[in-house]
Amino acid sequence: MEELKRSLKEELLGHHKIKKASSVETSVVEVEKLLKERKKFEYGKKETWDERYSQSEAEFEWLCSWNDELKNAINVKAGSRILHVGCGTSTLGVEMVRNGYQVTNTDYSEIAIQKMVKKYPQHIWCVADGTSMAQFSDNAFDAVVEKGTLDALACAGKERKKLCQMLIQECSRVAKMKVVSICFGQPETRLEFLPTNTCIKELKIPPRSDKVYVYSFQPPSFKARSKKQILLGLVSYLRQFVVIVMLVSWLIAYISSRKKIAAMVQLLHSAENKSDSFLTSLLEPSPGTARCNYELLRDFAILAHDLNWTLGAGTLLGALRSDPPGLLPWEHDVDIYIDGPSAFRLLEDRIAKIPQNSTLDFRGFVDHTGQPCCGFGWKFFHHYTSVCELDVLVLSLSPYAPLIHGETRLWPPWGSALAMIKDMWFRHVNPRFLVIPEDIDHKSLCINSNERWDRKRNSFIGGPHLSYFQNEYFDIDEFYPIQSLTMYDLSVQLPNNPWASLNRTYGNKCARFARLDTFGHIELDLHYPIFSRLSRPSQFT
Structure with missing residues (x-):
């Protein structure tokens, strides 16, 4: 007995569990305590666990079993890949799988793993020492859970x-x-073994209310990786947000368009048995607009009867698509194309000779508010009403067609550079395009006296660097020779190939679809019987 006591004391002192050896005689009870204390040290040995598992077929749950309180303390989302280290014969991993986790169970006792494979073959079990898991790569699992190890x-x-x-x-x-x-x-x-960022949660185990501590921390590699994941997550959320916004916008636009189309159908039904002039009055932007447009066009045709001009833009489209030729009922102004030499003649010889009974009112290079305007040419106003105006769009010779649309000086940054390259490349090329010299880089050309088209004493302007009118241009053969057309009681002029420019400007569907900007930019198929009446031109008394 004395020899056993001495041996146990030396062993425990070596483990720093007893600070001093007592010189007092140790009783049998004390020896039993020492034996129990020594057995505790054997928990860190593999042989102890092999012996334990070989002696019992029963499952053993160390500390606590799976429950909602433990689930909340672990705080790992379902579906995560979990490595359960030191599983023994615990069913913790089995319960976690039932709760939606993907669990791999490991233990260094082959006996324990064999027993669990036999009982739960559908689960993943493997032999692995928690202190050296070379079979698993870095970051192989979303989380690692150990209980009692x-x-x-x-x-x-x-x-x-x-x-x-x-x-x-x-x-x-x-x-x-x-x-x-x-x-x-x-x-x-325990904190002496754990990182400084460890969080601690305390659980009570019924029925004795023993305490269990849940220590959790993020591995060192998590911080750098989480930033990337956050960024990818934000990109994903942003992409989803953009898609949702686009879908909602499309849905709103679709519903709005359907409402507008329904309103147009109702409007056309209300005019079904009425005259074309009644339909015109329903569609025109302001009362009297159709009559106003006609009068401006009539007086301009008289003023420029021997010059090279044609109907342009929406006015040209209306003349070609309407049956018989005429103005679009919803058109708010008249557009005229005129080549450079004819524009100079009109300004120098004709403006001052406008008859007093003419409706044409030339106020200079200004808009209806009196502000400087316009790089494309100039405007005629109506002497007696303000519901319409006539835009004169000058066509200047250029060696190239406009290539850029909608830019400013600052965006895109290569816009001005591209203009310089175009100018250098095409400097010695014979001009073959007729373009509208509304230039973004110079804003309205009339503001800069050195750049304004009417200060150039010839028809060649070098082309707009950054044109507002991207597609509204003509090849020379598309514009000349000019054709004539009878519209109402007027003789008007058309480009040689008007659809070439119209299809570029309004799209290839413009001959079939009517776009009503006044009614919310809706497009209506004129081939449908209900909309076919929109092919009729403006009528006025």
Whole structure:
């Protein structure tokens, strides 16, 4: 007995569990306590667990079983890939799988793994030492969970600190986002093995209300990786947000368009048995607009009867698409194309000779508010009403057609550079395009006296660098020779190939679809009987 007592005391002193050896005689009870204390140190040995598992077929749940409180303490979302380290014969991994997790169970006791494979063959079990898991790559799992393993290694005597640190390091290596350690050991005895960012939660185990501590922390690699994941997540959310906004916008636009089309159908039904002049009055932007447009066009045709001009833009489209030829009922102004030489003659010889009974009112290069205007040419106003105006769009010779649309000086940054390249490249090319010299880089050309088209004493202007009128241009053969057309009681002029420019400007569907900007930019198929009446021109008394 004395020899056994002495041996146990020396062993326990070596494990720093007893600070001093008592000189007092040790009783049998004390010997039993010492034997129990020594057995505790064996929890850190593989042989102890092999022996335990070989002697019992029953499953053993260390510390606590799976429940909602433990689930909340672990705080890992369902569907995550979990590595359960030191599973033994615990059913924790089995319960986690039932709750939607993907769990791989490991233990260094082959006996325990064989028993669990036999009982739960549909689950994943493998032999692995938690302190050296070379079979798993870095970040192989979303989270690592161990229950009682750190407690067991903390009983490994002199090797305890080394083994506990190896366990935590390996768990941190294979975990992508989180490591969870469920222990009986209190924080003052466990935090020495854990990182400084460890969070602690305390659970009470019924019915005795014993305490269990859940230690959790993010592995060192998580911080850098999480920034990337956050960025990718934000990009994903942004993409989804954009798609949702586009779908909602499309739905709103669709509903709005359907409402507008329904209103147009109702409008056409109301005019079904009425005259074309009644329909015109329903469609024109302001009362009297159709009559106003006609009068401006009539007086301009008289003023420029021997010059090279044609109907342009929406006015040209209305003349070709209407049956018989005429103005669009919803048109708010008249557009005229005129080549450079004819524009100079009109300004120098004709403006001052406008008859007093003419409706044409020339106020200079200004808009209806009196502000400087316009790079494309100029405007005629009506002497007696303000519901319409006539735009004179000058066509200047250029060696190239406009290539850019909608830019400013600052965007895109290569816009001005492209203009310079175009000018250098085409400098010696014979001009063959007729373009509208509304230039973004110079804003309205009339503001800069050195750049305004009517200050150039010839028809060649060099082309607009950054044109507002991207597609509204003509090849010379598309404009000349000019054709004539009878519209109402007027003789008007058309380009040689008007559809070439119209299809570029309004799209290839413009001959079939009517776009009513006044009614919310809706497009209506004129081939449908209900909309076919929109092919009729403006009628006025």
